[in-house]
Amino acid sequence: MNIVCVCGMGLGSSVIAKMNIQEVLKTMEIDASVETCDLGSVRGVPADIYVTTRELAGSMPEEYESKTVVLMNFVRKADVEAALREHLQKRDK
Amino acid sequence: MINEILKPECIRLNDEATTWRDAITAAGDLLVKAGYTTDDYTKEMIAAVESLGPYIVIAPSLALAHSRPAPSVKKTGLSLVRLADPVNFGSEHNDPVSIVIALCAVDHVDHLEMLAQLSKFLGVDGSIEFLKACQRPDEIYRQINHVE
Numbered sequence: 147m148n149i150v151c152v153c154g155m156g157l158g159s160s161v162i163a164k165m166n167i168q169e170v171l172k173t174m175e176i177d178a179s180v181e182t183c184d185l186g187s188v189r190g191v192p193a194d195i196y197v198t199t200r201e202l203a204g205s206m207p208e209e210y211e212s213k214t215v216v217l218m219n220f221v222r223k224a225d226v227e228a229a230l231r232e233h234l235q236k237r238d239k
Numbered sequence: 240m241i242n243e244i245l246k247p248e249c250i251r252l253n254d255e256a257t258t259w260r261d262a263i264t265a266a267g268d269l270l271v272k273a274g275y276t277t278d279d280y281t282k283e284m285i286a287a288v289e290s291l292g293p294y295i296v297i298a299p300s301l302a303l304a305h306s307r308p309a310p311s312v313k314k315t316g317l318s319l320v321r322l323a324d325p326v327n328f329g330s331e332h333n334d335p336v337s338i339v340i341a342l343c344a345v346d347h348v349d350h351l352e353m354l355a356q357l358s359k360f361l362g363v364d365g366s367i368e369f370l371k372a373c374q375r376p377d378e379i380y381r382q383i384n385h386v387e
Contacts, residue, residue: 154291158305158342161351162297165358184307185291200331201294218332220297221361 147178150193152202156184163197163220170227195233212237244353245383249273249318250376259293259328259336260285262320263304266341269318276343279311284341288328296330301367305342315349317342317357319379321370338370357383 149167153160160182167180183191185198189207196214198206203216215233219225249269256262267281283306288295296302318341325335340357344350360366360383373379 154287154294155305155307157307157344157347157350158303158354159295159297161354162303162358162361165355166362169362199294199297201292205291219299221301221358221367222298222364223362 147176147195148193149178149180149195149197150188150191151180151182152185152188152196152198152206153182154185154202156182156187159199159220160184160197163217163226166221166223166226167197167230170223170230174227174230195230197229241384242356243384244356245317245319245380246273247376247380249316250379251319252321252374252376252379253323254320255323256320256326257324259288259302259326262302262322262326262336262339263288263341266304266318266320266339269320270316270341270343273316273318275312275314275316275318277311277313280306280309280343283307283309283311293328293330293334296328296333296336298361298367299333300325300335300337300371301333301361302328302336302339303342304339305344308344308346312343312345315344315353317353319370319383338367356385 151160151163164180164182254265256265270276284304287306320339325337327334
């Protein structure tokens with residue numbers, strides 16, 4: 147599985163999200179690669195899941211909507227894990 | 240053990256900014272004074288919010304102000320401003336903001352260890368409440384930099 151964290155610059159918020167997602171994936175025992183990307187380049191970056199913030203979600207390409215997880219809190223691992231679990235459950239139904 | 244990612248002179252408590260622009264400017268000014276950036280970078284951080292929205296408010300009360308690597312960045316670094324009175328950035332879920340951490344990086348790699356340490360600190364339950372309440376800059380310095 148391939149996860150891409152998307153923020154405005156691909157430098158700050160998405161890097162923090164990536165670090166926390168990697169930690170959470172370890173505890174969930176899910177094997178996945180996690181990368182970062184800025185909003186402007188996201189069309190050229192294929193992924194199974196995109197993670198972004200509420201403010202940027204509306205600017206994501208429409209075709210990614212079903213693959214996008216929206217996080218309100220990038221630093222709290224419990225929130226990150228809950229959002230990922232919910233998405234995976236929905237997706238794998 | 241100490242691993243200094245945030246210098247003492249880059250911490251400012253009880254700043255009296257009343258708008259999100261002033262709050263980012265206060266954090267940007269610390270970066271300029273510490274020799275990390277020029278004033279242009281502060282303007283770039285503000286422009287990022289103007290064009291992309293308040294997505295830098297990554298947790299309740301906390302904004303991670305930043306722009307991208309640019310000529311205005313001389314060295315990779317961080318600053319932290321705590322506001323006397325929280326201000327709104329326009330974030331639906333995480334306003335109002337009390338803590339502004341400004342980040343500048345010379346490229347997409349140099350800041351990763353620094354951010355890993357910051358992220359680890361912020362990931363501990365209660366860390367944001369600590370930053371909101373602590374009255375001693377030296378105590379914030381010790382916590383973020385892991386001084387024993």
